[in-house]
Amino acid sequence: MEKKRLKDSASELLTNNLNLLNINSRAQVLDLACGSGRNGLWLAELGAQVTFIDRDLSHLSKLPTNCHSVKFDLETGKKLSLAQQKFDLVIVFNYLHRPLFEPIRQMLKPSGLIVYETFITTQAEYGRPKNPDFLLRENELLDEFSDFATLHYFQGNVGCEDAPCFKAQLIAQKPIN
DSSP: OOHHHHHHHSOHHHHTTHHHHOOOTTOEEEEETOTTOHHHHHHHHTTOEEEEEESOOTTOOOOOTTEEEEEOOTTSOOOOGGGGOOEEEEEEESOOOGGGHHHHHHHEEEEEEEEEEEEBGGGGGTSSOOOGGGSBOTTHHHHHTTTSEEEEEEEEEOOBTTBOOEEEEEEEEOOOO
């Protein structure tokens, strides 16, 4: 894939905060609920070793050699086989399954980063999703990762094409201890 196209399709939360992410050829990244993999593929293009997880990998294009994928439904309650693996960076976009908060914490290395962006309750007034199970409450990410060092936080309209799009964005660093 062409690098420019990947950058253009990657989330602005990643592209605008690349300086915080410390991406190199040793960086181990987990892309949870990856969908088409646009964000993980962009990080792979920068040299990261990316593990893509989703229940449907059919939308994921051919992976570079520094990446692999795992077909897994994150909502079954089964333990993810990667739970013992440690990652430098875990990314989650447009997905919310609250029981994953603790496994995410556990899969991050000390000083590892979480990058999380998904919809907030205000979004239901403007479009999908409308189900409160898929919408973050006010400051929920900040509260859930309150012991992490917050490097970036935003909650509000991020704009999705021509329509309002209300999300929370968090980049936070896990404590060393």
